[in-house]
Amino acid sequence: MSRPELPTDAPRLAKPVEAAFTGTLDELRLEARGCRRCPLWRPATQTVFGAGPQDAAMMLIGEQPGAQEDLAGEPFVGPAGALLRELLQQAGLDVARLYLTNTVKHFKYEPRGKARLHKRASASEQAACRPWLAAELARVRTPVVVALGAMAAQTLFGSSFRVTRDRGAWQAIGPATSALATWHPSAILRMRPPEREVARAQLLEDLRKAATRAQRGGPGAGDREARARPTSDPARR
Numbered sequence: 140m141s142r143p144e145l146p147t148d149a150p151r152l153a154k155p156v157e158a159a160f161t162g163t164l165d166e167l168r169l170e171a172r173g174c175r176r177c178p179l180w181r182p183a184t185q186t187v188f189g190a191g192p193q194d195a196a197m198m199l200i201g202e203q204p205g206a207q208e209d210l211a212g213e214p215f216v217g218p219a220g221a222l223l224r225e226l227l228q229q230a231g232l233d234v235a236r237l238y239l240t241n242t243v244k245h246f247k248y249e250p251r252g253k254a255r256l257h258k259r260a261s262a263s264e265q266a267a268c269r270p271w272l273a274a275e276l277a278r279v280r281t282p283v284v285v286a287l288g289a290m291a292a293q294t295l296f297g298s299s300f301r302v303t304r305d306r307g308a309w310q311a312i313g314p315a316t317s318a319l320a321t322w323h324p325s326a327i328l329r330m331r332p333p334e335r336e337v338a339r340a341q342l343l344e345d346l347r348k349a350a351t352r353a354q355r356g357g358p359g360a361g362d363r364e365a366r367a368r369p370t371s372d373p374a375r376r
């Protein structure tokens with residue numbers, strides 16, 4: 140398969156992307172099934188690629204699949220997904236019109252007896268997976284993107300991004316794409332009251348904000364300009 144670069148007006152990630160995949164979204168999904176770009180494929184059951192229509196109203200980017208997503212092959216089908224889907228509904232968003240994906244496409248875990256304990260993907264595993272996310276952003280081309288949690292937020296906006304400090308603010312990640320970052324539902328499930336209720340309300344507020352912008356059809360005044368990007372990165376050209 141030939142490998143042309145990503146279109147110049149595709150949304151850009153702040154973190155470097157080592158490769159540019161070609162092909163349609165369905166072809167990418169098939170190709171990702173055999174991904175060996177990092178060692179995570181070996182213990183995982185399968186690649187968990189993004190799911191949703193190519194003309195989605197919004198893309199939501201999580202961190203990495205959990206145990207249930209690994210078995211189902213679908214993103215956000217476990218407890219974090221249940222909370223996310225509940226809040227999406229409260230925000231008036233139809234999940235069938237959304238594209239759900241992750242920064243890293245394989246479940247990483249540590250076996251503990253019969254259990255598989257979630258482990259955070261390393262920086263090099265995240266880097267190996269970034270071309271898939273860059274390719275999804277280039278194919279789906281939704282005007283609104285929501286990053287859930289620090290891993291996705293820093294991939295889009297850079298390592299200095301802090302969800303506690305910077306959540307809910309729009310940034311342009313392409314000429315026709317606005318993104319904001321907010322709490323990851325898993326982080327909320329790990330919190331105790333009263334922090335949990337506060338973060339849950341903030342996640343809902345941010346999803347409502349994203350829903351309003353998606354209804355309007357995309358970027359608006361007040362988005363920060365996309366940052367200047369080095370040209371060595373194929374996804375940034």
Ligand code: URA
Nearest residue numbers: 201202203204214215
């Ligand atoms: N957490 C994520 O970040 N993604 C999933 O798909 C499930 C849980």
